[in-house]
Amino acid sequence: MTRHMDIPWWRDAVVYEIYVRSFADASGDGVGDLAGARERLTHLKELGVDAVWLTPFYTSPMADGGYDVADYRDVDPLFGSLADFDALVADAHALGLRVLVDIVPNHSSEAHPWFQAARRGEGRDRYIFRDRPNNWQSTFSGPAWTRLPDGSWYLHLFAPGQPDFNWRNPEVRAEFLDILRFWLDRGVDGFRIDVAMGLFKAEGLPDVEDQSFMSDSPVWGQPEVHGVYREWRELLDSYPGERMAVGEVWTDTLEDLALYVRPDELQQSFNFAWLQAPWSATAFRKVIDETLATVPFATWVLSNHDVVRHVTRYETADPGTGLSRAKAALLAMLALPGSAYLYQGEELGLPQVQDIPPEARQDPVFIQSEGKLPGRDGCRVPMPWSPGGDSFGFSPEGVTPWLPQPGSFAALSVASQTGDPGSTLEFYRRALACRRELVRTIPYELEWLASDEDALVFARGPLVCALNCGTRPVRLPPHENVLLATGPVEGGLLPPDHAVWLQRQVS
DSSP states (O other), X not given: OOOOTTSOGGGSOEEEEEOGGGTOOSSSSSSOOHHXXXXXXXXXXXXXXXXXXXXXOEEOOOTTTTOSOSEEEEEOTTTOOHHHHHHHHHHHHHTTOEEEEEEOOSBOOTTSHHHHHHHTTSSGGGBOEESSOOSOXXXXXXXXXXXXXXXXXXXXXXXXXXXXXXXXXXXXXXXHXXXXXXXXXXXXXXXXXXXXXXXXXXXXXXXXXXXXXXXXXXXXXXXXXHHHHHHHHHHHHTSSSOOEEEEOOOOSSHHHHHGGGSTTSOSEEOOHHHHHOOSOHHHHHHHHHHXXXXXXXXXXXXXXXXXXXXXXXXXXXXXXXXXXHHHHHHHHHHHSSSEEEEETTGGGTOOOOOOOOGGGOOOHHHHHTXXXXXXXXXGOOOOOOSSSSSSTTSSSTTOOOSXXXXXXXXXXXXXXXXXXXXXXXXXXXXXXXXXXXXXXXSOSOOEEOXXXXXXXXXXXXXXXXXXXXXXXXXXXXXXXXXXXXXXXXXXXXEOTTOXXXXXOOOO
């Protein structure tokens, strides 16, 4: 089966998440910025991705790393200017890279003009105010309500500096359609929607016994949200160039997830079930089967700016296996039907940085929990670009980055790994180049092949992928060539914690 030319670009795309604060610092203030990201676009082109996703760069007090937006139509001076953004988009497009930007519709910053007016008692219906709070808790720890001097309470499912919008107010709905138009008119190719399942809250705001459950919850996943995304889809479809949106949707079931990607809603939604799966062939196969049976256009992701890096997750589960398993999981992920989302630094095999001093930590999760929860700073430590200097090339010489980097980053830097055929970076480059060639012609459908119970073996036309999650070598299926492997494949056997792509003859 050959690839049809009318398949949208995003269906099979590899998207690279740039956590702007930690990618590259051009201004020399120790914080990553748009100019720094622009200077490093060639790295992403050489890596072989199709698109970049930029985390929020909007005007913000930075109570939550920019996910507290004070002005949705401008760039915070910490990250540059609108001219820097336009230049980045132009350069990315010249390199053949699409650009997605983060949109944060569930909440604004407390510094947003609307909330400043609300504090004065004006336009409060744009947010959620009550005379007395219910029992809801903040996702970041502690109560989800803060009291103002006049005695009223406002809802914030995250930090107190992130008041939740009231999406039952048509003014909020209209405002975000206009915000989307603003960035679409500047040439963005799509949006990543933060907390996409959280916009509406149940009428009356009833108490909840367990807020961790997403299904049948008054906090998350209200049915009204789908009407918003139908409007957004109509807007996206009115622009040329296959503009798209991918939702950050946490659900308890894939059936709930599928509701967000119906034909007239979002094009994609993150599939966190793959990220959450333990190192198990049975668990991986369950996620794959349920995803492909339920979600029309699958997405796959192993790490992002909110979770422990997968090298460390696998290492913690079974010491000594982290990097090998991370590369094997990547190879399996890239062979699956659909698109893949990568997180900056995973191409270097970066681990979670565990020993950040308390005084250096900035995540509100750490702060609000009074240090009981480590927060997410460990996966947000700035990228190492070169083996030397004060910041391993992240900032100009003599500048200290906003989060401390461990000395081990020297050997993991881009410059240290480039040209080394055994490095994680060169493995990622080979894998993405091979996938780019294959994805144009192989069928979307997946076929399971007979395998050991601790192995995962599937085919898409001539491509066969085998992943060994067991403790003993497993026999590979018949094949003509080894296309790519995470380690030595000898005597037709695949070692534990490794994966391989094979080429087979198909009639």
